[in-house]
Amino acid sequence: MLVKELTAAAVTRGLKTRSIGRKVLYFNSLPSTMDIARQEALKGAIEGTVIVAGEQTGGRGRLKRSWLAPKGNVALSIILYPKIESLPYLIMIASLAVVKSIESFTGVKAQIKWPNDILIGGKKVGGILIENELRGNKVTYSIVGIGINVDLRVADYAEIATTATSLKNESDKDDLQIEIIRALLTEFERLYLKLPDGKAIYEGWRERLVTLGKKVRAESGSQDIEGEVEAVDEDGALVIREEDGKLTRVVAGDVTLREK
Known part of the structure; x- marks a missing residue:
């Protein structure tokens, strides 16, 4: 099978967005697309500029965790x-x-685990990292980093073999990398253009949250909430009813799903 080569031109070819992905900077290998x-944002890059890496060697997720992204997967960042x-709506x-991009090409149902994980069958297939730079009450820039396991052979990595999956593992589809990136950028723009009216975005996101109604343990700052x-x-804040009946809002933190 002829594998399609990931390049900036391959991503933009046929892309019908207005701003997201109209400029793509491609790198064969990077420590981190976020960096x-x-x-580029500090140099005044146009909104919607996308940084794409063929492989990411030092990618990071939330809480300074690493994000594995060898060749054949999705590792990109969008400048906004x-x-x-x-x-608050950017993560949504x-x-x-x-x-939606996963489902459109694989037919496999994906869900969202608060705050930033994408799951298939309870296993992580993707993750999102957002970094904002503020000056007073104005946003200097926002960067949305997205990673998706596409062709990753999860069994080759013992540290994630039981907790992660990939589109290759979950479907019979091959060589989805470029198609997934194009679909992702198209859907991202469609939703982004709905701002500042975020109600519909919030409702669509809430419907996909696997975390709702589940028993969880949340680590937020120095707090450990169950x-x-x-x-x-x-x-975007979670509202958790603790075992003593108290309601607690969790704005940021790490959440683990627990069996009831």
Whole structure:
């Protein structure tokens, strides 16, 4: 089978977006697309500029965790200049865009685990990292980093063999990398253009949250919270009913799903 070569031209060919992905900077190998995106944003890159890496050798997720992205997978960052009131919706837009792009090409149902993981069958297939630079009440830039396991042979990596999956593992489709990137950028723009009216985005995101109604343990700062997720607010915060009946909002943190 002839494998399609990932290049900037391959991504933009046939892409019908207005801004997201109209400029693509491709690198065969990078430590992190986030670092290059930050440099480009500070130089005044146009909104929607996308940094794509053929492989990412030092990628990071939330809480300074590493993100494995060898060749054949998706590792990209999108440069945005949103209004400050739109910031809570960026994780929702990115999550929904990943889920819908996966489903459109594989037919496999994907779900969102709060705050930034994409799951298939309870295993992680993708992740999102957002970094914002603010000056006062204005956003200097926002960078949305997205990683998706496409052709990753999970069994080759003992540290993630039981907790992660890939589109190759979950479907009979091969060579999806470029198609997934194009679909992702198209869906991301469709949702991004719905701002500043974020209600529909929030509702679509909430419907895909596997975390709702589940028993969880949340680590937020110095707090360790256990209970059931009763709701999720429009700003993205989880509302957890603890075992003593107290309701606690978790705005940021690490959440582990627990068996009931």
